[in-house]
Amino acid sequence: MKKPEWACPSGKSLLILRMVKEMNDLKYLKLLSKQYPNIPAVSTEIINLKAILNLPKSPEHFLTDLHGEYEAFQHMLKTASGLIKFKIDQIFTGVIDADKKELATIIFYPEDKLKKLKESEEELTTEWYKTTLERIIKLCKVISSKYTRSKVRKALPENFSYIIEELLHLKGENKNKEGYRDEIIKTIIDIGQAEEFIISLSNLIQTFAVDKLHIIGDVFDRGPAPHKILDTLQDHHNCDIQWGNHDILWMGAALGQKSLIATAIRTTLRYGNLDLLEEAYGINMRPLARLARSFYKNIDCNNFCPKLIDEELDQQDKNITSKMQKAIAIIQFKLEGNLIKRRSEFNMNEALYLDKIDYEQGTIKLDGQEYELNNTDFPTIDPENPYQLNQQEQEVINQLSYSFKNNEKLQEHARFLFNNGSMYLKYNGNLLFHGCIPLNEAGDFSTIEINGELYQGKKLLDFFDDVVRKSYSYKFEEKDYRDWLWYLWRGELSPLFGKDKMTTFCRYFIDDKSLHQEQKNPYYQAREKEAICNKILNEFNLDPEEGHIINGHTPVKEKKGETPIKGNGKLLVIDGGISAFYQPKTGIAGYTLIYNSDEMRLISHKPFVSKEAALEGGNDIISSMRIVELKKKEKIADTDIGEKLNNKINNLMELLQAYKKGIIKEKYE
Ligand SMILES: O=P(O)(O)OC[C@H]1O[C@](O)(COP(=O)(O)O)[C@@H](O)[C@@H]1O
Numbered sequence: 001m002k003k004p005e006w007a008c009p010s011g012k013s014l015l016i017l018r019m020v021k022e023m024n025d026l027k028y029l030k031l032l033s034k035q036y037p038n039i040p041a042v043s044t045e046i047i048n049l050k051a052i053l054n055l056p057k058s059p060e061h062f063l064t065d066l067h068g069e070y071e072a073f074q075h076m077l078k079t080a081s082g083l084i085k086f087k088i089d090q091i092f093t094g095v096i097d098a099d100k101k102e103l104a105t106i107i108f109y110p111e112d113k114l115k116k117l118k119e120s121e122e123e124l125t126t127e128w129y130k131t132t133l134e135r136i137i138k139l140c141k142v143i144s145s146k147y148t149r150s151k152v153r154k155a156l157p158e159n160f161s162y163i164i165e166e167l168l169h170l171k172g173e174n175k176n177k178e179g180y181r182d183e184i185i186k187t188i189i190d191i192g193q194a195e196e197f198i199i200s201l202s203n204l205i206q207t208f209a210v211d212k213l214h215i216i217g218d219v220f221d222r223g224p225a226p227h228k229i230l231d232t233l234q235d236h237h238n239c240d241i242q243w244g245n246h247d248i249l250w251m252g253a254a255l256g257q258k259s260l261i262a263t264a265i266r267t268t269l270r271y272g273n274l275d276l277l278e279e280a281y282g283i284n285m286r287p288l289a290r291l292a293r294s295f296y297k298n299i300d301c302n303n304f305c306p307k308l309i310d311e312e313l314d315q316q317d318k319n320i321t322s323k324m325q326k327a328i329a330i331i332q333f334k335l336e337g338n339l340i341k342r343r344s345e346f347n348m349n350e351a352l353y354l355d356k357i358d359y360e361q362g363t364i365k366l367d368g369q370e371y372e373l374n375n376t377d378f379p380t381i382d383p384e385n386p387y388q389l390n391q392q393e394q395e396v397i398n399q400l401s402y403s404f405k406n407n408e409k410l411q412e413h414a415r416f417l418f419n420n421g422s423m424y425l426k427y428n429g430n431l432l433f434h435g436c437i438p439l440n441e442a443g444d445f446s447t448i449e450i451n452g453e454l455y456q457g458k459k460l461l462d463f464f465d466d467v468v469r470k471s472y473s474y475k476f477e478e479k480d481y482r483d484w485l486w487y488l489w490r491g492e493l494s495p496l497f498g499k500d501k502m503t504t505f506c507r508y509f510i511d512d513k514s515l516h517q518e519q520k521n522p523y524y525q526a527r528e529k530e531a532i533c534n535k536i537l538n539e540f541n542l543d544p545e546e547g548h549i550i551n552g553h554t555p556v557k558e559k560k561g562e563t564p565i566k567g568n569g570k571l572l573v574i575d576g577g578i579s580a581f582y583q584p585k586t587g588i589a590g591y592t593l594i595y596n597s598d599e600m601r602l603i604s605h606k607p608f609v610s611k612e613a614a615l616e617g618g619n620d621i622i623s624s625m626r627i628v629e630l631k632k633k634e635k636i637a638d639t640d641i642g643e644k645l646n647n648k649i650n651n652l653m654e655l656l657q658a659y660k661k662g663i664i665k666e667k668y669e
């Protein structure tokens with residue numbers, strides 16, 4: 001059979017191909033020439049970009065599993081996980097510790113700390129303002145030196161931009177300009193603007209300390225204020241998110257996926273965070289409370305009692321929260337039952353419970369064995385038709401679904417998560433994801449068949465990434481993409497969940513602890529081995545010699561001797577439990593990671609007590625800093641952005657040649 005022409009181009013078609021390419025190149029260069037119309041313009045940009053390539057790589061900050069702990073998160077952000085204090089110690093070697101601590105606290109919380117200092121009997125003298133300003137300027141200079149002038153300029157506060165730019169770019173050794181600088185500082189103090197400058201410069205230091213913030217999932221659930229974390233992230237200058245299972249839960253709920261709405265509400269009530277729904281988001285919970293009150297009269301708290309840290313609810317609130325939790329849990333189990341039956345390809349029949357209950361005996365039969373239920377009050381379940389919502393339940397879930405879908409704030413947060421998030425991220429040679437890459441016992445990528453096609457490894461994550469985006473794009477149509485978000489929340493091969501099953505029903509209703517077990521995916525054992533980590537990096541086309549996997553989701557139990565560094569240093573698990581509920585298990589209050597131009601540094605944190613304590617300067621929450629890897633001084637040229645800049649430089653060089661050869665005519669205004 002004659003080969004199709006494109007399979008092996010003849011000499012003539014090769015010539016045609018080359019001509020087409022040249023024409024396209026020329027078209028592109030002509031477009032580029034609109035931006036850089038002559039030799040001086042294009043030369044300036046080439047010089048500028050080449051200089052940027054030689055700047056040191058700017059710092060990346062990695063946080064994960066924030067679980068609504070806003071205050072601890074804020075502190076990590078403001079302090080850049082200890083990086084700012086570390087720089088202060090490096091720069092001000094001759095300054096006493098107390099002063100360095102004070103300086104650090106001013107930079108982290110400038111308004112509050114200044115107020116506190118003024119309230120104490122000591123007066124803030126001109127000398128104090130001068131020293132403080134000089135130190136802050138010095139630190140700001142060092143921290144901003146990794147950026148181009150234009151980037152620094154763009155970040156400057158409007159009011160003082162000219163003066164701050166002057167101060168930041170005056171060279172210390174320039175004797176001629178010393179008087180000039182001193183006069184600027186003196187005038188700032190004389191005209192009563194010192195505090196404004198201290199605040200502006202402190203904010204600038206916080207901005208520059210970290211260039212890129214990565215959130216490796218799970219902003220929501222357990223803690224009280226995920227909404228405040230999201231508000232902060234929305235305002236951040238440069239942040240990305242790798243979705244966690246708890247984020248997908250809320251994203252799906254925001255799109256009106258009813259099983260996820262029920263689950264999000266149940267989890268919120270379980271941790272006593274009714275205020276999050278009612279006050280922060282303004283979702284009306286009265287219909288659910290009414291239903292709970294009318295059906296679950298005799299609840300004795302037990303397994304539905306909210307988990308609290310400081311007993312912040314009184315008995316009456318605890319009772320109603322428990323009733324509501326049970327009411328929404330039953331709605332969840334019913335909705336999930338219908339979903340599992342509708343989506344047989346999810347293969348989740350083992351999560352069907354309500355049809356296995358003997359409602360007269362108060363027992364349940366699972367895998368041929370009978371178990372006693374510890375609670376047999378199911379006033380809304382019709383044993384003949386256990387998955388059918390009764391009328392009141394139907395009304396409540398419809399009302400909640402309407403509220404979720406039409407809640408402006410929740411929709412704004414969901415939009416942010418969809419737009420700025422992904423299933424995984426490849427960034428500067430590293431691979432970031434929340435949960436796992438599903439593996440089988442043999443250490444091979446697990447395969448899932450969807451509509452006759454097989455997915456595994458990277459292809460599986462790409463499939464889910466695509467489905468999540470489609471669920472958002474088609475949110476107003478009754479397409480079934482949203483069901484996949486539920487699968488991602490709790491399905492066996494969900495890379496965000498990474499466990500064989502979720503045993504919520506058994507945890508509530510059966511005392512036998514063996515039924516509460518959730519088996520982790522074999523990935524979690526396998527990742528201890530370097531070869532497996534390398535295999536995963538290769539699967540994602542990353543260089544195992546250079547790259548690392550950065551993982552969240554499973555709290556590292558440091559107390560039990562577990563280490564966050566796995567696979568011979570190839571993989572870092574940075575979930576150390578910022579969530580207050582996990583701290584007894586982990587023994588610490590979270591890990592964070594800083595990736596600088598010369599090292600990767602893992603920081604473990606002590607529990608964050610309060611902002612008040614932080615303002616006193618006594619709350620240094622860093623418990624240890626470990627250098628995971630020393631790097632050769634990396635430059636922007638070595639990063640992903642460097643690669644893009646290099647491409648641009650190549651194009652500009654071609655444009656320069658085209659001007660020189662007269663292929664494209666220069667334009668001068
Ligand atoms: O702590 P709770 O509310 O009992 O939740 C337990 C559930 O949370 C999960 O651990 C998932 O949450 P994480 O992603 O934080 O691990 C489930 O596997 C488990 O069933």
Ligand SMILES: [Mn+2]
Pocket residue numbers: 218244245246434496553554
């Ligand atoms: Mn998780």
